[in-house]
Amino acid sequence: MALPPRAPYAEDPARSLGRKVQEPESRTRTPFARDRDRIIHSTAFRRLKEKTQVFVAHEGDHFRTRLTHSLEVAQIARSLAAAMGLDADLAETIALAHDLGHPPFGHAGEDELQVQMEPYGGFDHNVQTFRVVTKLERRYPRFDGLNLTWETLEGVIKHNGPVTEKLAKPSWSAIAEFDAEYDLGLSTWASAEAQVAALADDIAYNNHDVDDGVQAGLFDLDELRDVPLIGPIVVQVRRDYPDIEPRIVRLEAVRRMIGAMVDDVLAETHRRATEAKVASAEDVRNLDHALVAFSRDMLEDLGRLREFLMSRMYRHWKVNRTRSQARRILAEMFQLFMAEPDVLPTEWFARSQNRDEAGRARVVCDYIAGMTDRFAIEEHRRLFHLDVWN
Incomplete structure (x- = not known):
């Protein structure tokens, strides 16, 4: 399949506004x-x-x-x-x-x-x-x-x-x-490419949260039958392939839902670009609404899907229990580092010095925000559990 020609409102890397600190251009990229x-x-x-x-x-x-x-x-x-x-x-x-x-x-x-x-x-x-x-x-x-x-x-x-x-x-x-x-034009919309990234985020997490939720046993495919968008797709997959195993039904349904959402974004964005006569990247920025978007019908269906996921997944008691544990871990570490900054690793302790309380809090926050889940759990254990001394 041939790709479409470059859109008149696409960003042109040859006309980039550059970098805050000037650098020689790459020869290969x-x-x-x-x-x-x-x-x-x-x-x-x-x-x-x-x-x-x-x-x-x-x-x-x-x-x-x-x-x-x-x-x-x-x-x-x-x-x-x-x-x-x-x-x-x-x-x-x-x-x-x-x-x-x-x-x-x-x-x-x-x-x-x-x-x-x-x-x-x-x-x-x-x-x-x-x-x-x-x-x-x-x-x-x-x-x-x-x-x-x-x-x-x-x-x-x-x-x-x-x-x-x-x-x-x-x-x-x-x-x-x-x-x-370094003026970033914060009062306007971003490029069409940035808007595409935002919609891609919505497409990814809606579909993959469904996939992960079923894998985790928080709900099953039958419970999705009455949920807009994904429900009819599950029914159709089972109709097309009556003998396949549930795992393949799940994966095929998610694949089709991604395709449906992508098609919707393409159609709605084309409609908006045509209606607004968008002819340049600056036209995209100066619109009073997003150029890259879902249709109204898709937004309504996604709202219903999010309601289902909120009640059956994001607020499931098992997820809530993990959230509670996680919040306690971070709260206890934050408060300890603020009270005793000298227990921070050397580099971070040095950064926290000669700062007011707000500045020290930001350093502590940066340290914690950079942690992985596993490192946060282990760091909390090192700080609060005596068994690591053995």
Whole structure:
């Protein structure tokens, strides 16, 4: 199948706005492909292999982690971008980066860090992702962070839309400070490629949470029959293949649901681009709504699916029990490190020195947010359990 021609509103790597710190161009890669490679080689990206998606990483090796989720999002984003005639490297890059700031234990970890950081400026995983790629990764002699292109940074921080209304939040102060030095156009929409990455995230987690939920035994395929979108697909798969085993039914149903969601995004985006006469990348940014989107019918179906997953998976007592344990682990470590910073590893203790209380809290938060699930569990055990002394 031949790919469509380049869309007039695609980002052109040859016209990139460049990097905050000027560097010679790569001889072999576009600026966006170079960004992708920097993200893949980062420490934060490697740590995603043992960070929770829904299930804590040690609960089983068949469930998604942040790393496998990010790879799946990137694959969907690249395919969508190619089908739309957009820059697939940029869409893939933003997709790979979108979860770098997530702390251990998924949303439970984020919620607990927000509670602990409330007196000190708060915590937001999107802002943390931005801080990872602009400050916390330390790999180069001339700058902190990864020195990514303007287009990638824009996509990382506003792939879900304009963010100016968030800048007054204490947790977004890092973005306001960076933007004052290097204008990211925070009042507009991001590129079509960034919007593709955002929709690819929705497609990936809706489908793969269904897959993981069934694998974990939290619900079965029969319970999905009355759920919009996935229910009719399960029925049709069984009608097409009446003798196949349930595992293959599940996988085929998820595969078809991904296809249905991708087709819906392609059709709705084409409709919006035609209706708004979008002719350039700047036209995309200056719209008063997203260009890349699901149709209204798909959004309604996804809302019903999310309600099912919320009641049967995200708030299942087994998941709640893990969330409770995770929050206690992070709360106890945070409070100990604040009270006794000299028990931090040497590098982090040094960073915490000569700072006010809020500055020290941010260092503690950065240390904890960078942990994998497994490391957080082990670090908590070393700090609070006497049996490790034996």
